[in-house]
Amino acid sequence: DAGITQSPRHKVTETGTPVTLRCHQTENHRYMYWYRQDPGHGLRLIHYSYGVKDTDKGEVSDGYSVSRSKTEDFLLTLESATSSQTSVYFCAISGTGVNTEAFFGQGTRLTVV
């Protein structure tokens, strides 16, 4: 299995509080992604990174920010959590060239109350 770890695995937080989810990889892959999974919507891209300090927005980026200060870590921050951000969040990593398939973490179940 690809070396990718998400933390925490579960979190309950209150509306209005900031929350940071961490994705850590040991594969030295260039690309890292954050998705959220919701019933009826599949996987929707929040942000992705194509290198250290290089990030871009996905289709549902409002209310989220990311940072990548090291190759191995990609942080997702909910600036002020809302109930609509209750979801399962997945981090993924992928390489370049023929090794372009993505590998996923186990997910973080976030509940905003």
Place this chain on the structure above:
Amino acid sequence: AQSVAQPEDQVNVAEGNPLTVKCTYSVSGNPYLFWYVQYPNRGLQFLLKYITGDNLVKGSYGFEAEFNKSQTSFHLKKPSALVSDSALYFCAVRAPFYGNNRLAFGKGNQVVVIP
């Protein structure tokens, strides 16, 4: 921007029968195409990919997929379904030749294999 359509929410198939999960895509240029499977309370697992070459690609667990450029499709197939194939299946696309490495997913298909 690239996108993927998986037209059926759920696919029901009897055990031992052929399984097909449909996927169509929209992308500028040549696509990289992928299939993933998700079991309950788990992350996504990679099944197979099309990058270039032979339009029929084989993957894990006896699955295969056929790339059809004219129909912009990449349907997943298995000749004989197993009950253990019951899961959520996702198709995904990216278009790296245009400098866009976003990996876009479809909404997923729930596959139910009936014993």
